Structures are given as C-alpha cells and as structure tokens.
Amino acid sequence: xxxxxxxxxxxxxxxxxxxxxxxxxxxxxxxxxxxxxxxxxxxxxxxxxxxxxxxxxxxxxxxxxxxxxxxxxxxxxxxxxxxxxxxxxxxxxxxxxxxxxxxxxxxxxxxxxxxxxxxxxxxxxxxxxxxxxxxxxxxxxxxxxxxxxxxxxxxxxxxxxxxxxxxxxxxxxxxxxxxxxxxxxxxxxxxxxxxxxxxxxxxxxxxxxxxxxxxxxxxxxxxxxxxxxxxxxxxxxxxxxxxxxxxxxxxxxxxxxxxxxxxxxxxxxxxxxxxxxxxxxxxxxxxxxxxxxxxxxxxxxxxxxxxxxxxxxxxxxxxxxxxxxxxxxxxxxxxxxxxxxxxxxxxxxxxxxxxxxxxxxxxxxxxxxxxxxxxxxxxxxxxxxxxxxxxxxxxxxxxxxxxxxxxxxxxxxxxxxxxxxxxxxxxxxxxxxxxxxxxxxxxxxxxxxxxxxxxxxxxxxxxxxxxxxxxxxxxxxxxxxxxxxxxxxxxxxxxxxxxxxxxxxx
Amino acid sequence: xxxxxxxxxxxxxxxxxxxxxxxxxxxxxxxxxxxxxxxxxxxxxxxxxxxxxxxxxxxxxxxxxxxxxxxxxxxxxxxxxxxxxxxxxxxxxxxxxxxxxxxxxxxxxxxxxxxxxxxxxxxxxxxxxxxxxxxxxxxxxxxxxxxxxxxxxxxxxxxxxxxxxxxxxxxxxxxxxxxxxxxxxxxxxxxxxxxxxxxxxxxxxxxxxxxxxxxxxxxxxxxxxxxxxxxxxxxxxxxxxxxxx
Numbered sequence: 001x002x003x004x005x006x007x008x009x010x011x012x013x014x015x016x017x018x019x020x021x022x023x024x025x026x027x028x029x030x031x032x033x034x035x036x037x038x039x040x041x042x043x044x045x046x047x048x049x050x051x052x053x054x055x056x057x058x059x060x061x062x063x064x065x066x067x068x069x070x071x072x073x074x075x076x077x078x079x080x081x082x083x084x085x086x087x088x089x090x091x092x093x094x095x096x097x098x099x100x101x102x103x104x105x106x107x108x109x110x111x112x113x114x115x116x117x118x119x120x121x122x123x124x125x126x127x128x129x130x131x132x133x134x135x136x137x138x139x140x141x142x143x144x145x146x147x148x149x150x151x152x153x154x155x156x157x158x159x160x161x162x163x164x165x166x167x168x169x170x171x172x173x174x175x176x177x178x179x180x181x182x183x184x185x186x187x188x189x190x191x192x193x194x195x196x197x198x199x200x201x202x203x204x205x206x207x208x209x210x211x212x213x214x215x216x217x218x219x220x221x222x223x224x225x226x227x228x229x230x231x232x233x234x235x236x237x238x239x240x241x242x243x244x245x246x247x248x249x250x251x252x253x254x255x256x257x258x259x260x261x262x263x264x265x266x267x268x269x270x271x272x273x274x275x276x277x278x279x280x281x282x283x284x285x286x287x288x289x290x291x292x293x294x295x296x297x298x299x300x301x302x303x304x305x306x307x308x309x310x311x312x313x314x315x316x317x318x319x320x321x322x323x324x325x326x327x328x329x330x331x332x333x334x335x336x337x338x339x340x341x342x343x344x345x346x347x348x349x350x351x352x353x354x355x356x357x358x359x360x361x362x363x364x365x366x367x368x369x370x371x372x373x374x375x376x377x378x379x380x381x382x383x384x385x386x387x388x389x390x391x392x393x394x395x396x397x398x399x400x401x402x403x404x405x406x407x408x409x410x411x412x413x414x415x416x417x418x419x420x421x422x423x424x425x426x427x428x429x430x431x432x433x434x435x436x437x438x439x440x441x442x443x444x445x446x447x448x449x450x451x452x453x454x455x456x457x458x459x460x461x462x463x464x465x466x467x468x469x470x471x472x473x474x475x476x477x478x479x480x481x482x483x484x485x486x487x488x489x490x491x492x493x494x495x496x497x498x499x500x501x502x503x504x505x506x
Numbered sequence: 507x508x509x510x511x512x513x514x515x516x517x518x519x520x521x522x523x524x525x526x527x528x529x530x531x532x533x534x535x536x537x538x539x540x541x542x543x544x545x546x547x548x549x550x551x552x553x554x555x556x557x558x559x560x561x562x563x564x565x566x567x568x569x570x571x572x573x574x575x576x577x578x579x580x581x582x583x584x585x586x587x588x589x590x591x592x593x594x595x596x597x598x599x600x601x602x603x604x605x606x607x608x609x610x611x612x613x614x615x616x617x618x619x620x621x622x623x624x625x626x627x628x629x630x631x632x633x634x635x636x637x638x639x640x641x642x643x644x645x646x647x648x649x650x651x652x653x654x655x656x657x658x659x660x661x662x663x664x665x666x667x668x669x670x671x672x673x674x675x676x677x678x679x680x681x682x683x684x685x686x687x688x689x690x691x692x693x694x695x696x697x698x699x700x701x702x703x704x705x706x707x708x709x710x711x712x713x714x715x716x717x718x719x720x721x722x723x724x725x726x727x728x729x730x731x732x733x734x735x736x737x738x739x740x741x742x743x744x745x746x747x748x749x750x751x
Contacts, residue, residue: 022690337690431545470722478541482525
C-alpha cells in the first residue's frame with residue numbers, strides 16, 4: 001500500500017537570505033497574482049467580521065492579558081496542565097527541543113508497530129521537522145489538511161501559516177493530484193477538472209482510506225487548558241475531527257505557549273481566532289478532548305510539551321510578546337512585504353511579520369545570514385500590529401531584534417552600513433558637522449544632477465537609483481537659508497550661487 | 507507660546523522648501539517660529555537600523571536644541587513618531603538620567619504639522635489657495651504611529667480651489683521604510699511601483715504627503731516613469747497662496 005511512494009524531501013535549509021529569495025519570488029508574476037488575490041480576499045473578510053464586534057478592542061486586550069499571565073507564570077501553569085492531563089488519563093512527555101519531541105513520537109509509533117500515521121495540520125510539528133524524522137524512521141506520514149496535502153504531494157514547502165498552499169492555483173493543484181495521488185494511495189480520477197469542489201472530492205476519497213486505516217494520529221493544539229487538561233483544535237475541513245476521533249492512539253505536540261489558564265478563557269480566543277484567521281465568525285469544526293474517554297475516541301492519548309527555544313524567547317523582555325501568537329495569520333494577510341514575495345523567502349515554517357520575529361528568536365541571532373536578515377524584512381509600516389488579535393507589537397520587536405543582530409556583529413571588520421551609521425552618528429552629533437556636509441552635498445548636487453535629478457549611479461547607490469531618481473541636493477540647505485535670511489525676516493536677496501568657503505557655522 | 511521648528515535632517519539637507527513653507531505658513535497664522543540651529547536629526551535611522559548607541563549623541567542634539575520650547579513642530583510624521591516613541595528608549599540606554607528627564611519633558615510637546623495646526627492652533631482653514639487636483643498618501647507613521655487620522659485631509663479640504671481625489675489603497679505602505687529601501691531594494695521598489703500606479707490611477711496632478719521620505723521614494727519612481735505627476739509636501743500646499751507653475 002505504501003510501496004513506490006515518494007518522500008517529501010523539501011526543506012527550508014538552503015533558501016538564500018531574504019533579499020535574494022525575495023528578488024526571485026518577485027520575478028514570478030503568477031505567484032504575485034495568486035498571493036495578491038488570496039491575501040486581499042482574506043484581509044477584506046477579516047476587517048468586515050472584526051468590525052462586527054463592538055468589544056473587539058477589549059477582546060484583544062483581554063487575550064493579551066491572558067497570554068501574559070501564562071507567560072509570566074509559565075512554571076505554575078505547566079505543572080497544572082501536566083496534573084490535569086495526567087488525571088484525565090493522558091501521558092505527558094516533556095521535550096526540550098525538536099529532536100527530543102521527534103524521538104518521543106517515533107518511540108510511541110514504534111511501540112504500536114505502525115507503518116503510518118495520519119496528521120492534523122500543525123505548526124509545531126512543522127517547526128521540528130517531524131514528518132522528515134518519521135519518514136526516516138520508516139513511518140509514512142499522511143497530511144490530511146487539504147492544503148498540507150497539496151504541499152506534501154507536490155514535494156513542496158508551506159508558504160503561509162493558515163493556507164500553506166496559498167502560492168498554488170487550482171490548475172497547479174489539479175496537476176499535482178493527477179500526478180502524485182496514485183503513487184501513495186487512491187489515485188485521482190483521470191478526468192479530474194480544476195473545479196474546487198472536484199479537487200476537494202478527490203482529496204476526500206484519497207484521504208478517506210487513510211483515516212479508516214490509521215491506528216495512530218499526530219496533531220498539534222491551538223489551546224491547552226491548564227485547569228481542565230483539555231486540548232483544543234480549531235479547523236475548517238473536518239479532517240482534524242477524523243484524526244482526533246478515529247485512531248486508537250493520539251499524539252499531540254504542543255508548544256508550551258499554547259496554554260490558557262481556564263476553560264472560560266477560550267471564550268475570548270474562540271471569538272478572536274476564526275475572525276482573524278479566515279474572516280469567519282466561527283470555524284466549522286472545533287474539537288476539544290480531555291485525556292481518555294473510555295469507549296469513545298482514542299484510548300491512548302499522549303501530549304508532548306515542546307520548548308524548542310520558547311523559554312529562550314520568554315527570557316527576552318521585549319521579544320516575549322511573540323509567544324502570545326495564536327497562529328491566525330492576520331499579520332501575513334495585511335503585510336505588504338509578504339503579499340509581494342510570499343512565504344518561502346522567509347526560509348521558515350513561520351513566514352511573514354510574525355515569522356520575521358519568531359524565527360530569529362527561536363533560532364537565535366548572530367549565527368547565520370539568512371536568520372539575521374529576517375528582522376530587516378519589513379518596512380515597519382505597522383499594518384501587522386494594527387490587526388494582531390493578541391496585540392503583538394511586531395514593529396517594536398523587529399527593531400529590538402535588529403539591534404541584537406547588529407550587536408552580534410560588532411567587533412569585527414565594519415561593513416558598509418556599519419561604517420555609514422558610525423559616520424552618520426558623528427555627523428549628526430553636532431549641527432556644525434551637518435552644515436558642512438550639506439555644503440558638500442549642495443556642491444556635488446550641481447555636479448551630478450541634470451534638471452535637478454540624479455539618475456543611475458554605481459553600487460551601492462544603485463540600490464536606490466536603479467529604479468528611482470533622486471533629487472539633486474539643493475544649493476542651499478534650510479539652515480543656510482535661515483542663517484542668511486533670519487527665517488525670511490530680513491530681505492537678504494537671492495541665495496548664493498556657490499557655497500561659502502571653509503567650515504564656518506551657518 | 508515659544509514654538510520651535512524641527513525641520514528634520516532630510517528636509518534641511520534635501521528639501522529646504524518644505525521648511526520654508528512651514529515658516530511661511532506659521533507666520534501667516536501669527537506664530538513666531540524659531541529655528542534652533544543646534545538641531546540635527548531625530549535619530550530614527552539609527553534606531554530602526556539597530557544602531558541604538560549611535561543614536562544617543564543624536565538624541566542629545568535634539569534635547570539640547572529644543573529644551574525650553576513650549577511646542578516643537580515638524581513637517582514629518584515619521585520623525586515626530588521617533589521623538590515621541592523612541593527617544594525614551596535611547597535615553598534610557600545612555601544611562602544618563604538627566605537625558606531621560608530631558609526627553610520626558612520634551613517628547614509630549616513634539617507635534618507633526620497637521621497635529622500642531624488642528625490641535626494646538628485650532629485651525630483647519632489656513633487660508634491657502636491651490637487650484638489643482640490633489641491626492642493624499644496618508645503615510646504609515648502618521649496614520650499608524652501618531653494616529654493623526656483625518657487631520658491632513660481636513661486641512662487640505664479647506665484649501666480654496668483644491669480638488670481632492672481618492673488614492674486607491676491609500677493605507678498601503680509605499681515601501682520606503684528607511685534603510686529597508688536599500689537593504690531590500692527589490693521589495694521596496696515593488697511596493698513603490700504599486701503605489702505609483704495607484705497615484706497615476708487617481709488622475710491627480712499632485713501627490714501630497716506629510717513626509718518627504720515617502721515622497722522622495724514615490725516621486726523618484728514617478729519621475730523615472732515620466733508620469734508627469736508632481737509630489738509636494740503638505741506644508742507646501744498649505745503655504746500656497748497662488749497657483750504653481
């Protein structure tokens with residue numbers, strides 16, 4: 001049944017740093033069209049349903065407060081969660097990092113002698129590369145979320161948190177289904193069209209046999225309720241419900257920041273999450289389970305509590321707000337940078353604005369160029385913060401991480417930018433030095449500028465002038481004008497044709 | 507009321523006509539504005555690029571120049587946001603308590619031009635005449651960091667002779683983003699090209715904004731495209747009393 005299948009070997013490793021990967025993505029006009037259409041559609045729906053709630057702003061504040069309480073008392077809530085889960089019949093496992101979590105999952109699967117598992121869409125398992133680890137251990141993994149299935153069958157990488165195949169259009173999906181489904185199970189019908197309903201039908205038939213056969217399922221969780229030990233999965237397709245109820249064994253890999261203290265706290269998040277994520281008032285399927293219920297659903301329930309860098313993020317006073325994230329993707333859908341380059345350029349399972357802060361913090365800055373480029377992959381326009389349902393001030397964290405990146409490179413040979421920044425700091429540290437620079441600029445402007453504009457220039461200035469003109473510096477700065485005319489209070493005549501000699505203060 | 511003009515380093519060096527327009531506009535409204543010549547820059551470029559220690563001497567020049575004024579007005583939403591929201595961070599990093607106190611004293615009195623006109627002076631009709639069709643780019647830092655709301659729009663609508671036209675997707679970033687424009691030039695230009703296209707689609711003769719940094723970027727694309735659309739700072743339209751050539 002599983003013979004002849006291809007293993008998804010796609011990896012984020014080796015994706016070049018953001019500016020280069022982004023340039024390649026920008027050249028793909030099909031991708032830009034797909035992204036623009038998809039992000040604008042979700043963006044508009046989100047804005048409409050968020051505006052329906054009079055207490056939207058209070059909900060955001062409440063959500064941030066609840067998460068901050070968890071982050072501030074992590075030890076307490078983790079112990080409480082472990083106790084509640086254990087009491088409810090679940091087995092709790094602690095994983096310091098991805099390798100530990102993967103090993104725990106593989107060991108459980110091996111103990112049950114299974115050759116395959118079905119999966120509910122999960123960011124945490126993507127973060128730790130669980131699929132590749134299971135495949136390597138000889139255990140087949142079947143993604144059951146439609147978009148994750150498209151990504152898996154296409155030997156592709158996810159490019160969006162919520163809509164991982166956002167970069168694919170339906171004719172591409174049709175081709176992938178026709179080509180790949182038969183290799184790993186029920187094939188798509190030969191006359192499959194690219195109508196969404198037909199594509200979904202093909203996926204349903206393909207997945208159905210896997211749901212019915214699988215003995216072990218792997219999931220993540222959107223929330224873990226500390227006082228009851230309840231895990232929650234929020235989804236749209238019902239595939240999650242199938243995985244969470246049919247198999248005999250359920251393993252959930254849960255980041256420690258997914259905790260909410262009490263069952264009633266869910267009231268806040270279940271209003272915020274669907275509206276922020278898909279722009280729906282409520283998602284179609286919300287599954288909650290509390291350990292083992294005898295005779296109903298999985299009779300063996302495992303919960304792997306995952307750190308994998310989260311406690312390191314927790315130690316960062318500015319950055320820890322990123323752990324409030326509920327993976328809604330609202331920041332991706334409004335981001336003008338994400339909209340134009342898509343998710344792959346971010347080189348991580350977490351793309352977009354949240355990825356630009358979360359990835360460098362989870363991995364640590366100062367080790368590789370691609371990670372260090374991420375905090376700079378933003379124009380700091382603030383659209384992400386404006387929509388974030390848990391009030392993560394992403395621009396603030398981006399700027400904070402830029403400083404960490406810069407600091408991690410201090411002490412070596414200064415690069416162009418560092419030299420420029422040091423020079424600018426010196427120049428701007430005293431007005432007489434700025435005035436001198438302005439007189440030099442005024443002179444050079446007349447040498448370089450034609451009709452008041454500077455055209456194409458050599459590198460590194462070409463980074464600006466390849467596509468943009470720049471005005472030639474004026475012959476007289478504002479401070480020069482003010483000094484000469486006393487702010488227009490004295491009739492001083494026309495501006496001088498050449499700058500005055502020497503470095504006298506003006 | 508002692509009022510100082512913080513012209514900003516970019517306007518000072520590259521766009522003196524914007525500073526001159528602020529002076530002309532404020533004198534017409536009866537404000538005797540001063541230009542403390544010790545001023546240089548807000549330091550935002552350093553902070554946003556990750557060079558916080560390098561911003562300390564710059565913030566010091568700001569404090570030295572503007573201490574003692576009742577109000578500081580600047581023709582830049584971005585630089586005002588830096589003064590109000592970043593200077594505190596820089597001052598704390600310096601470990602100099604006197605600098606922290608000085609920043610605390612000044613920051614709340616730093617106003618973006620439209621805020622100063624509408625909130626401090628209480629005027630919306632500034633007596634300008636500008637018989638052209640104009641579209642407004644609201645700028646991210648004015649709208650999202652300072653939340654100036656419809657102040658620029660109200661000031662413009664009160665200008666005699668003006669025709670305001672809507673800018674499609676006005677709230678989208680133009681892609682300038684400071685050093686972002688150089689570190690990620692391809693994305694920056696892709697964003698700017700879409701903005702420039704929206705400006706052309708608006709049919710306006712003039713694109714106006716409260717920040718010359720955004721305008722330098724969008725305008726640089728428009729002139730390269732030979733779009734024939736002029737970019738102007740808000741101050742220059744509000745200072746105008748006759749048609750531009």
